[in-house]
Amino acid sequence: MREIAQMFPQVVVDGLTLGFVYALVALGYTMIYGVLEFINFAHSEVFMFGAFAGTEVLLALKASGLMATFTPVGSLFVSLLAGTVLTGLLGVVMEKIAYRPLRSAPRLVPLISAIGVSFFLQDAVRLVEGLWHNAFYVSAPTLFAGGWSPSPTVRIPTKSMILILVCLGIMLGLSLFVGRTKLGKALRAVAQDQATSSLMGINVDRIISLTFLIGAGLGGAAGTLFSLQYTLIHPYVGFILGIKAFTAAVFGGIGSIPGAMVGGVLLGVFEAFASAFLGPLTHGAFGAEYKDVFAFIILILVLIFKPSGLLGQSATEKA
Amino acid sequence: MAVLELENVHAYYGMIHALKGVSLAVGEGEIVTLIGSNGAGKSTTLKAISGLVRPRDGRISLEGRPIGGLKAHEIAEKRVAHCPEGRKIFPRLSVRENLEMGAFVCRSTAEVKQSLEKVTELFPRLRERLGQKGGTLSGGEQQMLAIARALMMQPRILLLDEPSMGLAPVLVEQIFQIIQNLNRAGTTILLVEQNALQALQVAHRGYVIQTGNIVLADKAAHLRQNEMVRRVYLGES
Ligand SMILES: Nc1ncnc2c1ncn2[C@@H]1O[C@H](COP(=O)(O)OP(=O)(O)O)[C@@H](O)[C@H]1O
Numbered sequence A: 001m002r003e004i005a006q007m008f009p010q011v012v013v014d015g016l017t018l019g020f021v022y023a024l025v026a027l028g029y030t031m032i033y034g035v036l037e038f039i040n041f042a043h044s045e046v047f048m049f050g051a052f053a054g055t056e057v058l059l060a061l062k063a064s065g066l067m068a069t070f071t072p073v074g075s076l077f078v079s080l081l082a083g084t085v086l087t088g089l090l091g092v093v094m095e096k097i098a099y100r101p102l103r104s105a106p107r108l109v110p111l112i113s114a115i116g117v118s119f120f121l122q123d124a125v126r127l128v129e130g131l132w133h134n135a136f137y138v139s140a141p142t143l144f145a146g147g148w149s150p151s152p153t154v155r156i157p158t159k160s161m162i163l164i165l166v167c168l169g170i171m172l173g174l175s176l177f178v179g180r181t182k183l184g185k186a187l188r189a190v191a192q193d194q195a196t197s198s199l200m201g202i203n204v205d206r207i208i209s210l211t212f213l214i215g216a217g218l219g220g221a222a223g224t225l226f227s228l229q230y231t232l233i234h235p236y237v238g239f240i241l242g243i244k245a246f247t248a249a250v251f252g253g254i255g256s257i258p259g260a261m262v263g264g265v266l267l268g269v270f271e272a273f274a275s276a277f278l279g280p281l282t283h284g285a286f287g288a289e290y291k292d293v294f295a296f297i298i299l300i301l302v303l304i305f306k307p308s309g310l311l312g313q314s315a316t317e318k319a
Numbered sequence B: 001m002a003v004l005e006l007e008n009v010h011a012y013y014g015m016i017h018a019l020k021g022v023s024l025a026v027g028e029g030e031i032v033t034l035i036g037s038n039g040a041g042k043s044t045t046l047k048a049i050s051g052l053v054r055p056r057d058g059r060i061s062l063e064g065r066p067i068g069g070l071k072a073h074e075i076a077e078k079r080v081a082h083c084p085e086g087r088k089i090f091p092r093l094s095v096r097e098n099l100e101m102g103a104f105v106c107r108s109t110a111e112v113k114q115s116l117e118k119v120t121e122l123f124p125r126l127r128e129r130l131g132q133k134g135g136t137l138s139g140g141e142q143q144m145l146a147i148a149r150a151l152m153m154q155p156r157i158l159l160l161d162e163p164s165m166g167l168a169p170v171l172v173e174q175i176f177q178i179i180q181n182l183n184r185a186g187t188t189i190l191l192v193e194q195n196a197l198q199a200l201q202v203a204h205r206g207y208v209i210q211t212g213n214i215v216l217a218d219k220a221a222h223l224r225q226n227e228m229v230r231r232v233y234l235g236e237s
């Protein structure tokens, strides 16, 4: 028990760090679902693309010696911006090519298309990285070493603090955009009723493109932050993480922006707890490898008692 | 010149031929009503005008300029306001946000503010509920919101699809009173109704549509006297 109490703060720190990454990725799933009622299963590869885009820009900064002039904060800003914008644009192109032509097709068809996009992105990134570096595993350079230890048993790495701060900033910006601006309101209107929105003079196709720009851009930001945090990335890095972030979006209530934020952070914390404490609590019967099972059990429990997720609207409310 | 003119407009849903050569005109300052029974093609006519349904043949013009074939949002840019059947307010936007969306085509915030002032003066009940979600309003309030939202763009012409549908008799009276007041204040209106009696009382002229064809066109007062209209649409024997 004492052991658990000692580990507790550190587990919270690690869980929050991972949870904010989940939350940022979950936002992409939930925004696109909110507008199109479509799960973009390629979003995990969008995240992976963002990790490579941000990291490659950082590597280029390092190779050209610009990283020294930019300082770590400047380098973070440049790579994050590049990762976000490039990935956002990828999202727009993806929607135009793979989803828009299928908009009136049966619901399963764009889902299959999304799986195709996933494979395409995995292989495309693998091919390009393989030709470029002769390897498709890439390590991101360290921007922020060091950390802060408020007590002997806790260490908060600087990069974790920065990741959480950046995520909070992005979430605040997104909330203000969706809640307060004219385009954000139009986005919510389109999510509720496309035909009526078009009668208001809203160009629905433009709003859908914007949703993909933002949703994929958030995935790209998450990817860049992820690779700075956990260093090693590869073309398959999005797969499990994407499933978890999707889980987090469902857990929080798919379609709900605050839901994705809360769901992501909670899932990260649960997972960290399970990973650290399942072993000691069960005297070794279940080890850390059961953390994912544990996370999904919690998800299933929530969905049994509240099928629309923590902050989601029930189907009747939506109508 | 008519504000709105349809000439020989045809529209389809897949194989269903919903409009079979509809022609009608709405002049400046008029209330024109389009009456007909369920499934006659009234809503489709409005959808063809506002671009929700693409007309396959014929001409639709706004102040002499063709608008047929434009996208719905482009037609809204030309200040054609379509208040759809079943109100279709945005339930999870606040009343204020619903109204702001109605003014989406307005570029200046001052203009939006002015419109908001004006419509909340017309509909004081909405002013009290600006912060409330649209979905929490009563049926009558939602219809007022739908009309108010359509007015926010300061429309060249207002298309109303069965505004009295599903409302209690007192509210029906009130809605028709509002329509008449709007018109007196200068709004040109094309009013689709199944409630032919009330519609013919507020309208200047009317058209009767049956299975996608205009079968009668006359002054509202004459239509009220018409034998067939009285029998079929006014429920008289
Ligand atoms: N979305 C649709 N798909 C297929 N048929 C439709 C659709 N909407 C209307 N129709 C058909 O078109 C005809 C005209 O419908 P509508 O214009 O809605 O009639 P009204 O508004 O006069 O009641 C009807 O036969 C109706 O069944």
Ligand SMILES: [Mg+2]
Binding pocket: B042, B043, B044, B085
């Ligand atoms: Mg109708």
